[in-house]
Each structure stands twice: as C-alpha cells, then as structure tokens.
Amino acid sequence: MNGLPISPFIASLPKVELHIHIEGTLRPALRWKLAQRNNIPIRFRDTEYKTYEELLASYSVIYNHRPELGGRKDVPTFLEAYFAGCEVLVTEDDFYDLAMDYFARCQEMRVRYVEPFFDIQAHTRRGIPAEAVLNGYLRAQHDGAAKYGVRSSWIFCFLRDEPVEDGEAAYKAVLPWAKGNGGHGLFHAVGLASNAYERPPSLFKAAFMRAKADGLHITTHCDFGQKDTHEHIRQAIFDIGIERIDHGLDVLDRDELVAGLVEKSIGLTLCPHAYHRRTATDVLFPKLRQLLDRGVQFCINSDDPVYMSDVWIDGNMEKAYHYGNLSKTEMIQLVRNAIDMCWADADIKTSIYVELDALDVE
Numbered sequence: 223m224n225g226l227p228i229s230p231f232i233a234s235l236p237k238v239e240l241h242i243h244i245e246g247t248l249r250p251a252l253r254w255k256l257a258q259r260n261n262i263p264i265r266f267r268d269t270e271y272k273t274y275e276e277l278l279a280s281y282s283v284i285y286n287h288r289p290e291l292g293g294r295k296d297v298p299t300f301l302e303a304y305f306a307g308c309e310v311l312v313t314e315d316d317f318y319d320l321a322m323d324y325f326a327r328c329q330e331m332r333v334r335y336v337e338p339f340f341d342i343q344a345h346t347r348r349g350i351p352a353e354a355v356l357n358g359y360l361r362a363q364h365d366g367a368a369k370y371g372v373r374s375s376w377i378f379c380f381l382r383d384e385p386v387e388d389g390e391a392a393y394k395a396v397l398p399w400a401k402g403n404g405g406h407g408l409f410h411a412v413g414l415a416s417n418a419y420e421r422p423p424s425l426f427k428a429a430f431m432r433a434k435a436d437g438l439h440i441t442t443h444c445d446f447g448q449k450d451t452h453e454h455i456r457q458a459i460f461d462i463g464i465e466r467i468d469h470g471l472d473v474l475d476r477d478e479l480v481a482g483l484v485e486k487s488i489g490l491t492l493c494p495h496a497y498h499r500r501t502a503t504d505v506l507f508p509k510l511r512q513l514l515d516r517g518v519q520f521c522i523n524s525d526d527p528v529y530m531s532d533v534w535i536d537g538n539m540e541k542a543y544h545y546g547n548l549s550k551t552e553m554i555q556l557v558r559n560a561i562d563m564c565w566a567d568a569d570i571k572t573s574i575y576v577e578l579d580a581l582d583v584e
C-alpha cells in the first residue's frame with residue numbers, strides 16, 4: 223500500500239466511496255482471467271504480456287506524467303494504461319465480474335455505499351453493446367448489495383476528450399438504465415471524465431442541463447494541476463450549477479472560488495494519493511487542513527486504485543490521517559461528509575450514520 227500500512231482505526235471506519243472509476247478497479251488477476259476467457263491478447267503499445275508475471279510487473283510502472291503539459295511523450299500515460307485494461311471486458315459476465323470483484327474488495331474495507339463512475343463510451347467505441355455493460359453492472363448492483371452488503375448508485379461519465387455529440391448519443395442509449403421515470407435504477411447522476419486538457423466543462427453544459435431535466439444529479443472532474451483548472455472550477459460552480467466537484471483541489475488558489483463552493487454547499491471528492499504521485503508531501507497535505515479551516519466540504523476517495531499503486535480508499539484515508547496530521551475526530555468528520563455528500567436514499571444514509579456514531583474510538 224505505497225509504504226503506509228492501514229491502521230486499525232482507519233480499517234474500523236465504515237466508508238462511503240464517491241470517486242472511483244469502475245474500470246480503474248480491474249485487478250490484474252481478473253484481467254488475466256478475462257483475457258484467457260475471451261481469447262484476447264493483453265497488449266500495451268508495442269508490448270504484449272505473454273505471462274501473468276509479465277502482466278503483474280507492468281503495474282509497478284507509475285504513469286503520472288502529462289505529455290500535453292510538457293511531460294514525456296515516449297512512455298504511455300495513465301489514461302492509456304486504463305483504457306488498455308478495458309480491452310478484456312467484452313461480455314455481460316465480464317462487466318458483472320468486474321463489479322462483483324470490486325464489491326468484494328469494498329466489503330474487506332468496510333465500504334458500505336459507493337457511487338462508481340462508468341465509461342460507457344470506452345466500451346461502445348470498441349464495438350461492445352451498451353446492454354452488455356449496463357446489464358452486467360445492474361446485476362452486480364443487486365448481487366453486490368445482497369452478497370457483500372455494499373449498496374451502490376452509479377454515475378454515467380461523458381468522455382470529455384471525445385466529441386460532445388458522441389457523449390450525448392451515449393447518454394441517450396443509457397437513459398433506460400437511469401433511476402426514476404421507470405428506468406432500471408442503475409445510475410442517478412452524470413459526470414465528466416478522461417483527459418481534461420482543453421476540454422472545459424462548459425462544452426458539456428447542454429448535456430448536463432438535459433441530465434438535470436431528467437432528474438439526475440450532476441458532477442464534474444476538475445483535475446488537480448490541469449491547465450485552466452481555475453476556469454474549469456469557475457464554470458462548474460457558476461455557469462453549470464454543478465452539485466459536486468471531483469478533485470477541484472486548486473480551488474484554494476482563488477478566494478472567489480472558495481466562497482462559491484461554501485455558499486452553494488458544493489463538496490469536493492478528493493483522492494489524495496492521486497495527487498501525491500506528482501506533488502510533494504509538504505505541499506499537498508497542508509491543503510487538507512486549509513480546506514477544513516476555510517469551511518470547504520470534502521471527502522476522501524480513491525480514483526483508480528489498480529493503476530495508482532494499489533492504493534484504495536483505506537490507503538487514501540491513511541495518507542490523509544498520517545501526512546495531513548488530521549485527528550481521529552476529523553477523520554470521522556470526513557466520513558460524515560461523504561455520507562452528507564452522497565446521493566443515496568435516506569435509509570442508506572441513516573444506516574451508515576448509525577454505524578459511524580456507534581464507533582468506539584478512544
């Protein structure tokens with residue numbers, strides 16, 4: 223776990239995960255199994271991994287550079303690794319197995335409720351029917367709750383580096399799986415993922431408004447350290463009326479953006495380990511205390527654990543606790559924030575508040 227063991231205190235906390243990409247939870251063992259099952263070679267740029275050991279070794283390479291911002295161009299990016307992983311996902315059962323494997327991991331970490339992002343376009347553009355993806359996840363949503371006690375309500379993501387019209391078409395295709403209006407109830411929100419470089423949230427304003435009119439919640443990634451990050455946050459808060467921001471840590475640089483978040487009660491879903499990959503400890507972690515001091519609501523999450531050194535929500539919380547010098551009371555408050563910020567039904571929220579209140583912490 224990136225050098226920091228999970229303490230009994232962090233392990234004991236009931237958890238709510240609001241920022242995780244389901245495709246970023248595809249563990250190497252399952253990836254290997256699905257590759258065999260579907261007879262698909264595992265390739266990454268020019269390299270084919272012919273043995274499980276070679277595949278495993280590939281995960282020790284950390285892809286945290288941004289070629290478009292001056293980083294190396296000769297090595298693959300994190301998003302290339304992430305989308306390469308998707309290639310073994312083909313059938314409804316594959317998507318079911320992916321989600322069930324994640325829910326099993328949730329149970330081990332005491333994650334009680336999760337709002338996973340899913341990228342339908344990452345699969346339909348490979349020729350996979352949307353129904354295979356969505357019916358696999360829908361079955362897992364049901365079975366994950368029954369078998370592992372992990373309840374979930376999912377978030378459709380537009381791939382922001384694809385044409386807006388493609389995202390809108392994808393949204394139309396998945397709408398029958400949404401919550402409300404007689405839909406299947408898989409997802410209750412839409413978000414914006416993939417490469418944010420020169421792809422501001424305002425490009426998707428009409429798409430967000432459509433989702434809102436359909437009764438769905440709206441959230442957007444505003445990546446940490448991205449070009450134009452402050453403008454992306456400004457658009458999200460003031461032009462789109464977003465309900466949550468995924469990342470958004472650069473808000474601290476601008477008083478008017480902090481004021482906007484506080485005034486409109488917009489919370490941040492932070493993933494400290496993701497930023498720690500390219501930010502010094504003494505630059506990054508004091509920001510958590512600054513957010514607390516300035517009254518910005520946030521919670522701790524994991525993003526893409528499998529492609530980020532196998533650091534999951536518990537590892538991210540441990541980093542916030544340890545490097546951020548947060549107290550046990552403050553860590554418990556961050557879990558409470560996640561319950562407050564989530565869009566679960568009241569009975570689910572209540573059950574997690576009750577479990578949190580019953581914790582015996584000295």
Ligand code: ADE
Nearest residue numbers: 243246415416417525526
């Ligand atoms: N999609 C999946 N993981 C992502 C990330 N870390 N940032 C942006 N888009 C993503």
Ligand code: ZN
Nearest residue numbers: 241443468525
């Ligand atoms: Zn993310």
